[in-house]
Amino acid sequence: MPVVKIFLDRFARMVGSKRHRIIDRLPYLGLDIESVDDESIRVEYNPNRPDFSTDYGIARALRGLMRLETGLPTYSVRDGRINVFVNRNLAKVRPYIACAVARYLQLDDESIRQIISMQEDLHNGLGRRRAKVSIGLHNLDAVVPPVHYEGKPSTFSFVPLGESRVMTVAEVLKRTETGRAYGRILSGAKLYPILRDSLGTVLSFPPIINGTATKVDSRTRTLFIDVTSTDETAGEDTLAVLVSTLAEAGASLESVRIKYSGKATVTPDLTSRTMRMDEDLVNAITGLNISRSQVKACLRRCRIDLAGASVVIPRYRVDILHPVDIAEEVAIGYGLDKVTPLYPASYQPGSYDRSLVFLNWVSETMARSGFIETLNYELIDEASLYTNFGRGNRGKIEVENPRSLEHCVLRDSILPSLMTVLSRNIKEEYPQMIFEVGTVYLRSGSRIFEESHLGAAIAHTSTTYSEAKMHLSALIREQAGGGITTRSSTHWAFADGRCAEVILNGTRMGHVGEVKPSVVASFGLGVPVSAFEVDLGKLSQRNA
Amino acid sequence: MEDFIGLASKGLRDDAVAPELRRLTADLVKRGLLIETEEKNVAVMITDAGLSALKSAEKRDFVEQLTPEMIASGRWKTAELRPIDVEAAAPAFHPGRRHPVRELINEVREVYLSMGFTEITGDSIQTAFWNFDALFTPQDHPARELQDTFYVKGGRDASLSRRGVVARVASAHENGWTTGSRGWRYSWGVESGRRLVLRTHNTVLTIRATAASSNMESRVFSVGRVYRNENLDYKHLAELHQMEGIIIGEGLNVKHLMGVLTKFYAKLGMSGVKLWPSYFPYTEPSLQVMTYNDKVGKWLEMGGSGIFRPEVTLPLGVKKPVLAWGCGLERLLMLKLGIEDIRELYNNDLGWLRRGQRNASS
Numbered sequence: 001m002p003v004v005k006i007f008l009d010r011f012a013r014m015v016g017s018k019r020h021r022i023i024d025r026l027p028y029l030g031l032d033i034e035s036v037d038d039e040s041i042r043v044e045y046n047p048n049r050p051d052f053s054t055d056y057g058i059a060r061a062l063r064g065l066m067r068l069e070t071g072l073p074t075y076s077v078r079d080g081r082i083n084v085f086v087n088r089n090l091a092k093v094r095p096y097i098a099c100a101v102a103r104y105l106q107l108d109d110e111s112i113r114q115i116i117s118m119q120e121d122l123h124n125g126l127g128r129r130r131a132k133v134s135i136g137l138h139n140l141d142a143v144v145p146p147v148h149y150e151g152k153p154s155t156f157s158f159v160p161l162g163e164s165r166v167m168t169v170a171e172v173l174k175r176t177e178t179g180r181a182y183g184r185i186l187s188g189a190k191l192y193p194i195l196r197d198s199l200g201t202v203l204s205f206p207p208i209i210n211g212t213a214t215k216v217d218s219r220t221r222t223l224f225i226d227v228t229s230t231d232e233t234a235g236e237d238t239l240a241v242l243v244s245t246l247a248e249a250g251a252s253l254e255s256v257r258i259k260y261s262g263k264a265t266v267t268p269d270l271t272s273r274t275m276r277m278d279e280d281l282v283n284a285i286t287g288l289n290i291s292r293s294q295v296k297a298c299l300r301r302c303r304i305d306l307a308g309a310s311v312v313i314p315r316y317r318v319d320i321l322h323p324v325d326i327a328e329e330v331a332i333g334y335g336l337d338k339v340t341p342l343y344p345a346s347y348q349p350g351s352y353d354r355s356l357v358f359l360n361w362v363s364e365t366m367a368r369s370g371f372i373e374t375l376n377y378e379l380i381d382e383a384s385l386y387t388n389f390g391r392g393n394r395g396k397i398e399v400e401n402p403r404s405l406e407h408c409v410l411r412d413s414i415l416p417s418l419m420t421v422l423s424r425n426i427k428e429e430y431p432q433m434i435f436e437v438g439t440v441y442l443r444s445g446s447r448i449f450e451e452s453h454l455g456a457a458i459a460h461t462s463t464t465y466s467e468a469k470m471h472l473s474a475l476i477r478e479q480a481g482g483g484i485t486t487r488s489s490t491h492w493a494f495a496d497g498r499c500a501e502v503i504l505n506g507t508r509m510g511h512v513g514e515v516k517p518s519v520v521a522s523f524g525l526g527v528p529v530s531a532f533e534v535d536l537g538k539l540s541q542r543n544a
Numbered sequence: 545m546e547d548f549i550g551l552a553s554k555g556l557r558d559d560a561v562a563p564e565l566r567r568l569t570a571d572l573v574k575r576g577l578l579i580e581t582e583e584k585n586v587a588v589m590i591t592d593a594g595l596s597a598l599k600s601a602e603k604r605d606f607v608e609q610l611t612p613e614m615i616a617s618g619r620w621k622t623a624e625l626r627p628i629d630v631e632a633a634a635p636a637f638h639p640g641r642r643h644p645v646r647e648l649i650n651e652v653r654e655v656y657l658s659m660g661f662t663e664i665t666g667d668s669i670q671t672a673f674w675n676f677d678a679l680f681t682p683q684d685h686p687a688r689e690l691q692d693t694f695y696v697k698g699g700r701d702a703s704l705s706r707r708g709v710v711a712r713v714a715s716a717h718e719n720g721w722t723t724g725s726r727g728w729r730y731s732w733g734v735e736s737g738r739r740l741v742l743r744t745h746n747t748v749l750t751i752r753a754t755a756a757s758s759n760m761e762s763r764v765f766s767v768g769r770v771y772r773n774e775n776l777d778y779k780h781l782a783e784l785h786q787m788e789g790i791i792i793g794e795g796l797n798v799k800h801l802m803g804v805l806t807k808f809y810a811k812l813g814m815s816g817v818k819l820w821p822s823y824f825p826y827t828e829p830s831l832q833v834m835t836y837n838d839k840v841g842k843w844l845e846m847g848g849s850g851i852f853r854p855e856v857t858l859p860l861g862v863k864k865p866v867l868a869w870g871c872g873l874e875r876l877l878m879l880k881l882g883i884e885d886i887r888e889l890y891n892n893d894l895g896w897l898r899r900g901q902r903n904a905s906s
Contacts, residue, residue, distance in 0.1 A: 027820045028820060028821065030820065030822055030823065030832075032832075046822060046823035047823070048823045048825075049823070061866050095647065124686075128686070129686075134730035202614065231730065242555065271555045278770040281551060284797060284865075285797055285798060285829070285865070286797060286799075286829075287797030287800070288797055319823075321720070321725045321727070321855075322720070322723065322724055322726070322828070322854060323724060324828040324829075324851075324854060325828055327828070328821070328829035328830070332821050334829070336821065337818070337821065338800060338801060340799060340802075341802035341803040341806045341817075342799045342800055342802070343800070343803035343804060344604055344791065344793065344796060344803060346659060346763060347660075347661060348658065348660050348763070350656060350658065350660045350661045350662060350663075350763070351657070351663065352653065352657065353664060353665045356653075356663060360650065361648065363642060364642070366640065367640035367641055367642050368637065368638060368640060371639060371640045372638070372640060372641050373643040373646060374892040374897070375645050375646065375889075375890060376645060376892065377782070377783050377892070378668070378769070378783060379694070379771070379782060379783065386853075391793055392831075397696065398696075398697040399696060399742065400694070400695040400696075401691070401695075401773065403771065403774060404775060404782070406776075407776075407782050410696075421892040424891070425893065425894040426891065431635055434892075436765075439769075441667060441669070448669060448699065448740070450667050450668060450669065481803040501680060505667060520576070521576065526576050
């Protein structure tokens with residue numbers, strides 16, 4: 001989850017309350033306090049609330065919850081005269097743009113830091129790591145309108161931000177850090193999005209990098225903001241969150257006219273959205289049974305309002321999709337700490353899953369026989385699964401992009417896990433008797449299926465095939481009454497001549513044997529190992 | 545071969561052994577096929593005091609051990625068991641044990657059972673449709689990316705098609721279907737739902753149970769393994785356990801959710817439960833569960849909870865409210881056992897397992 005760093009003095013001034021009261025109430029907005037020190041706190045916010053990406057946005061919400069300032073915040077947007085012309089040659093690349101102008105900014109270093117961090121969070125969240133939406137902030141004084149948003153070939157060149165020379169689009173993608181990080185968003189494109197002014201000055205190459213000519217610094221008083229996107233609503237949502245925060249920071253907003261071929265829009269549009277008030281639903285979900293005026297008071301504390309039969313939602317609240325979201329706002333405005341829990345009694349008896357009861361019985365029986373239960377990862381490495389057993393990797397089931405090569409293949413047997421446990425415990429006293437009841441994954445054609453297996457291993461200086469068979473027979477005698485038969489067989493884990501297939505009433509259910517000396521050596525063990533592995537699905541069928 | 549054994553028994557350090565045989569023997573020792581031993585010959589002499597003690601002992605019929613022959617012959621009548629040092633250490637014995645994670649799983653299962661819940665289980669490999677789409681998680685949601693979720697290489701369920709439940713879920717994503725929601729407003733694709741994932745939560749099991757409930761009232765739980773594409777460190781694992789539960793019932797609301805969670809955690813030994821607002825794509829309201837821990841003396845995050853959104857339940861044909869929650873099991877166990885590094889739970893250190901790390905509550 002994204003994190004905002006908040007300086008407490010500045011924040012207490014913004015909210016208009018005391019530090020400790022603020023820290024106490026933050027969790028009731030849905031914010032997690034990650035750490036606190038003398039001067040600052042770090043809070044985590046949920047990605048559905050991009051309006052919490054700065055201290056401005058959090059203060060706005062907190063003033064509501066603490067009843068210092070309730071109801072809808074309103075921001076005026078003056079009609080601006082700047083036009084942005086959108087070329088239709090971007091239709092298949094990144095077709096949409098929404099812009100705004102923010103004037104009379106007086107930003108100190110901390111305010112700038114907050115806004116940059118918000119831009120980053122918006123890129124990652126609503127912007128889906130810039131693939132869907134990206135933002136450019138520019139010094140309007142360096143721009144000569146009108147502005148053009150159009151597709152250019154990879155040979156088009158300009159001076160990107162942070163570089164001292166002219167580079168082509170192709171070079172930017174290859175040589176700059178952001179080019180390498182985000183270039184794949186544009187892979188396959190023949191034309192690249194470029195935002196330039198009437199003199200040809202490049203503002204940005206979305207979603208990769210800005211131009212250096214319109215760079216923002218601490219002296220910038222007027223911002224030109226561009227938000228390009230592959231989804232018009234997502235772009236407008238992002239712009240609304242951004243500019244309403246700038247307005248909180250003291251900016252006055254001005255609109256920009258966007259001219260597509262065939263249509264025109266004016267952005268930003270900060271008109272509140274409305275939703276039908278469903279009081280029955282609110283009371284059904286919250287269980288609060290409160291009156292309409294109480295509902296209204298609760299909503300106003302969440303900076304939402306009620307007008308007649310309509311809920312009025314500020315434009316920056318992009319998370320509200322359905323009347324149930326309003327119910328949650330009512331609960332938050334009411335204060336979850338004031339809600340009384342009520343246990344709904346059950347008149348039905350509970351019950352366990354039969355297959356899990358059986359697996360648990362097997363584990364109990366093994367533990368009673370003196371085995372220690374181990375619990376291993378199902379995703380393991382190729383060496384423990386295949387190489388150490390000298391077997392091929394036919395039927396291998398892998399996961400995509402594993403972060404660790406230690407955990408990349410789904411095991412098809414418990415024995416490799418048990419051998420790994422033994423190899424990690426060579427300093428522990430022998431005899432060692434271990435088992436695991438767990439899931440293994442097998443491939444049959446294109447289908448993958450899961451089985452519950454029992455694997456057990458015995459390691460000490462004189463363990464033999466018959467010791468392993470003794471324990472297996474004991475388990476099966478307890479379960480099925482009758483005994484197993486063992487028939488000479490071969491298996492990748494067991495030595496030839498010391499390996500048998502386990503058969504119960506004609507059903508083959510696994511193998512028992514002495515582990516191959518080569519395998520014992522590969523796992524670095526100093527003592528022999530006898531072991532068995534059986535499919536518990538086949539054994540539980542005998543349960544009936 | 546016998547020559548060789550003879551040589552080996554003479555010892556590796558004997559200079560009379562030919563160098564090539566020394567090398568061969570050393571190699572066999574390295575492979576664990578021969579064991580190197582050392583012999584020590586010690587000569588002892590009995591002292592005068594010992595001699596007189598022996599003489600007095602000779603008058604008595606000492607034996608080391610009672611044998612079947614002695615019992616049969618009646619010699620036991622005259623024989624006497626030689627006294628031994630009863631204070632000497634006995635060989636260590638390690639009884640079999642269950643794994644601490646499994647013991648806690650069983651404790652949690654008991655708690656659920658006592659509250660009238662029915663246990664369910666299911667496959668670890670699921671379609672992305674059930675793991676994500678059915679839970680109203682949009683297809684471009686960060687949680688669905690390869691960085692966070694294990695996708696099975698080449699895994700695909702081609703039988704999934706945009707019909708029935710799948711079609712209704714797809715519409716809920718695109719425009720809210722008939723649920724009254726705005727939806728996520730994008731074009732839903734079946735291919736992304738067909739991909740196979742290792743389940744990222746057991747809510748995939750409870751949601752399938754919800755879908756199969758035919759709108760009947762029920763209480764269902766599942767405790768099982770979930771998978772996350774994480775680098776392992778002291779607080780992250782790629783495979784861990786979660787305990788999810790749902791209650792489907794007419795008239796259930798946030799107060800009931802709080803009531804159930806308070807009772808559930810009280811039975812697990814947590815004295816207080818506090819709920820804070822949170823967010824999950826599939827619940828509204830979404831509440832984070834905080835429980836008070838006496839040991840560390842503060843409120844700790846225990847899990848997530850909420851009421852399934854209409855965009856989740858209505859496409860499955862469920863019209864009653866569904867309370868849902870989930871909680872990691874390892875976190876709870878670490879608190880109980882006083883462990884700081886989550887990886888310790890799965891090191892399978894036999895010393896640790898043998899010492900029998902009991903749940904603190906038992």
